[in-house]
Amino acid sequence: MQSFEENLAKLCVLLQEHAKGDVVVNSDTRLSSELGIDSARLMEVLLEVEDAFDVSIPLNVLPNVYTVSDLCSELQKILGARR
Numbered sequence: 001m002q003s004f005e006e007n008l009a010k011l012c013v014l015l016q017e018h019a020k021g022d023v024v025v026n027s028d029t030r031l032s033s034e035l036g037i038d039s040a041r042l043m044e045v046l047l048e049v050e051d052a053f054d055v056s057i058p059l060n061v062l063p064n065v066y067t068v069s070d071l072c073s074e075l076q077k078i079l080g081a082r083r
Contacts, residue, residue, distance in 0.1 A: 001079055007053070008072045014052055015068060018045055027069040055079060 012025045019025055020036050031037045037045055046057055061074045
């Protein structure tokens, strides 16, 4: 399993494609307010993340996901559970 930092870097690159303006995606970037990802776009983004990491992200974790780091933490839990 890749480390948190490796997965975070991969996630930042993936989410950078969705950034508007001059926003540089990092661990503290807020998905909604800084990236402008609304609920409809969030589903598209999640599908891309699921494909990139070969996982299925349960929707019940989303209320706790505000930042890129939060999303990466949830990914780590999912990836760790697959072992």
